[in-house]
Amino acid sequence: MNLRPSSDTIRLIVPALSLASLLAAVFWLQPRAMSYVGLNLLFNLAVPIALATIAQMLIMAVNNLDLSMGAFVSFAACVAATFLHDNPPLGVLILLAAIAVYALLGVIIHLRDLPSIVVTLGMSFVWTGLAVLLLPAPGGHAPEWARWLMTAKPPLMPMAIVASIVIALLAHFIVMRSSFGVLVRGVGGNERSVERAGWSALVARAGAYGLAGAFAVAAGIALVGLTTSADANIALRYTLLSIAGVILGGGEFVGGRVSPIGAVIGALTLTLAGSFLSFLRISPDWQIGAQGAILIIVLALRLFLNRIESRERRR
Amino acid sequence: MFLLAGGIQREREMRIRNTLLASAAILCAAMPFSASADTSDKRIALSNNYAGNSWRQAMLTSWDKVTGEAVEAGTVAAADAFTTAENQVTEQAAQIQNLILQGYDAIVLNAASPEGLNGAVKEACDAGITVVSFDGIVTEPCAWRIAVDFHEMGRSQIEYLAGRLPDGGNLLEIRGLAGVFVDDEISAGIHDGVEAYPQFKIVGSVHGDWAQDVAQKAVAGILPSLPEIDAVVTQGGDGYGAAQAFAATDREMPIIIMGNRHDELTWWKEQKDANGYETMSVSIAPGVSTLAFWVAQQILDGKDVPKDLTVPFLRIDQDNLEENLENTEAGGVANVEYSQEDALEVINAAM
Numbered sequence: 001m002n003l004r005p006s007s008d009t010i011r012l013i014v015p016a017l018s019l020a021s022l023l024a025a026v027f028w029l030q031p032r033a034m035s036y037v038g039l040n041l042l043f044n045l046a047v048p049i050a051l052a053t054i055a056q057m058l059i060m061a062v063n064n065l066d067l068s069m070g071a072f073v074s075f076a077a078c079v080a081a082t083f084l085h086d087n088p089p090l091g092v093l094i095l096l097a098a099i100a101v102y103a104l105l106g107v108i109i110h111l112r113d114l115p116s117i118v119v120t121l122g123m124s125f126v127w128t129g130l131a132v133l134l135l136p137a138p139g140g141h142a143p144e145w146a147r148w149l150m151t152a153k154p155p156l157m158p159m160a161i162v163a164s165i166v167i168a169l170l171a172h173f174i175v176m177r178s179s180f181g182v183l184v185r186g187v188g189g190n191e192r193s194v195e196r197a198g199w200s201a202l203v204a205r206a207g208a209y210g211l212a213g214a215f216a217v218a219a220g221i222a223l224v225g226l227t228t229s230a231d232a233n234i235a236l237r238y239t240l241l242s243i244a245g246v247i248l249g250g251g252e253f254v255g256g257r258v259s260p261i262g263a264v265i266g267a268l269t270l271t272l273a274g275s276f277l278s279f280l281r282i283s284p285d286w287q288i289g290a291q292g293a294i295l296i297i298v299l300a301l302r303l304f305l306n307r308i309e310s311r312e313r314r315r
Numbered sequence: 316m317f318l319l320a321g322g323i324q325r326e327r328e329m330r331i332r333n334t335l336l337a338s339a340a341i342l343c344a345a346m347p348f349s350a351s352a353d354t355s356d357k358r359i360a361l362s363n364n365y366a367g368n369s370w371r372q373a374m375l376t377s378w379d380k381v382t383g384e385a386v387e388a389g390t391v392a393a394a395d396a397f398t399t400a401e402n403q404v405t406e407q408a409a410q411i412q413n414l415i416l417q418g419y420d421a422i423v424l425n426a427a428s429p430e431g432l433n434g435a436v437k438e439a440c441d442a443g444i445t446v447v448s449f450d451g452i453v454t455e456p457c458a459w460r461i462a463v464d465f466h467e468m469g470r471s472q473i474e475y476l477a478g479r480l481p482d483g484g485n486l487l488e489i490r491g492l493a494g495v496f497v498d499d500e501i502s503a504g505i506h507d508g509v510e511a512y513p514q515f516k517i518v519g520s521v522h523g524d525w526a527q528d529v530a531q532k533a534v535a536g537i538l539p540s541l542p543e544i545d546a547v548v549t550q551g552g553d554g555y556g557a558a559q560a561f562a563a564t565d566r567e568m569p570i571i572i573m574g575n576r577h578d579e580l581t582w583w584k585e586q587k588d589a590n591g592y593e594t595m596s597v598s599i600a601p602g603v604s605t606l607a608f609w610v611a612q613q614i615l616d617g618k619d620v621p622k623d624l625t626v627p628f629l630r631i632d633q634d635n636l637e638e639n640l641e642n643t644e645a646g647g648v649a650n651v652e653y654s655q656e657d658a659l660e661v662i663n664a665a666m
Binding site: 030032033037038041042044045047138139140150223224227228229230231233234235236237238271274275278279281285288305311 | 357395397400401403404405406408409410412413415416417428429431433434437442455456497564600609
């Protein structure tokens with residue numbers, strides 16, 4: 001019997017431990033946070049970040065990187081605050097079209113073998129432009145149901161936690177348990193052998209992009225549900241946050257090695273890090289640097305564990 | 316036996332009643348105090364979205380100075396300033412939620428977006444926290460707003476000019492950054508003023524982007540095509556540039572309304588000493604953060620404060636120019652810190 005934890009479990013332990021220790025520190029600094037309302041306040045803005053992180057993770061699973069994530073989530077938020085509120089069928093149509101564009105991007109990147117960084121960087125200007133066209137000034141209204149969903153007060157656990165668990169389980173099922181997920185990760189791991197085995201890497205990449213678009217749209221709607229209105233730059237930070245979340249959660253830039261549960265934990269950790277620094281009363285000039293330092297510490301821990309892992313394998 | 320016991324019982328009841336009455340009397344006497352003037356255990360936080368220019372820096376300095384004194388005097392328990400590292404809605408929303416968790420009684424807010432923070436502001440209100448927004452105000456109905464009446468700022472310029480030039484004359488309008496709400500508001504105020512005083516005529520209009528170098532270039536560019544100019548109406552930050560553009564020609568120096576910037580006031584002082592040049596200067600003092608602080612303190616104190624208040628302008632005239640110039644640091648904006656009495660005055664004006 002093998003009692004040694006699998007490498008996937010180790011992969012998940014580091015982010016889980018970082019989140020737990022950070023949470024303990026926050027509770028110690030601010031006991032008020034240790035309540036239903038407190039947890040909700042700590043984590044509710046992490047829900048859209050978690051969704052965006054899952055979207056980024058899907059793109060990273062096929063060895064690509066999406067630099068338009070923040071711009072796209074902003075665009076989705078603007079659509080949600082305008083069309084989805086005023087004219088739901090049209091709003092749904094626009095969001096579906098946006099998801100289709102994402103899938104199409106996957107197709108183009110695959111067929112023309114374009115660097116995804118360049119394509120998505122270009123698209124980020126398109127999304128921002130469209131968002132500015134929709135909402136030249138901050139405004140709009142959140143659809144009632146989105147607002148209801150994000151401010152719902154389920155028994156026992158606050159909405160932010162429930163949503164995070166649902167997102168993590170859903171993404172885990174899609175990416176780790178379904179055959180589509182295996183295919184996507186296979187494309188990231190070894191595209192050629194996937195194609196030789198008779199699968200279409202094109203379909204996998206298009207699917208991954210399309211699904212990423214869907215999660216990003218959900219992130220935009222969730223964000224509007226929290227803020228009640230949108231502006232064209234509302235989620236610009238999400239590009240870097242989502243990448244950092246995936247890496248923090250145990251994902252890698254290449255090789256199809258991703259962890260959906262880890263990604264959600266990574267997003268929660270990033271959000272919590274901000275609150276932690278704020279509770280510590282660190283001056284804002286240092287906060288970005290301190291946030292970077294937390295990232296580096298966690299990554300260093302990861303590298304350290306990776307090394308142990310590979311040494312054990314060699315044995 | 317029974318009688319005696321009943322007597323003791325009655326006596327005890329009497330005594331209890333007397334004690335109750337006495338304590339009720341003490342309570343009544345103490346009531347007025349507890350209903351007012353006791354915010355000494357209250358904690359107020361400033362949530363600020365941006366600190367990257369001299370106006371915001373002055374705003375934070377004023378906050379520290381005035382609230383520091385208030386904390387020392389025991390008016391409030393704490394008044395901490397928090398600024399977000401990046402000027403982002405999501406970041407400030409998270410900051411506000413953190414402030415709720417930290418148990419502040421009031422949050423004074425200069426918002427990154429008028430709408431984007433409404434969710435977080437609502438959370439704060441639901442937690443029983445008083446939210447007072449100023450300068451960058453929020454639209455959430457549960458929050459108080461201390462807004463700048465930019466329209467009036469434009470209109471008052473024409474009113475001043477009507478006093479100086481009863482016969483009217485030609486005006487050159489320097490506008491701000493195109494497409495920004497503040498620019499539209501001030502300009503609308505100026506045009507409404509001109510409608511009220513039809514002896515004035517706006518003969519030219521340029522965009523100075525609230526920067527003296529841009530304003531100088533723009534005014535120099537349009538001047539050759541204009542008739543004689545009697546006065547220049549501005550939006551602040553552009554007066555010195557306009558003066559330089561006029562000085563480069565052989566035109567007579569018009570009355571240029573200034574915007575409280577250090578370079579504008581310095582130039583005005585030089586001209587005043589040299590040839591008795593007369594004008595006025597109007598803008599918003601960065602110390603408006605301290606006004607918001609006192610308003611929040613008053614609300615915590617139980618005062619009934621209307622939800623919409625207006626920031627008073629800081630107007631500099633010929634006779635208080637030197638005094639204001641002295642208090643303005645080089646490269647900065649004239650500032651004034653507000654007191655509790657000032658806040659009461661603003662509140663009563665809105666009642």
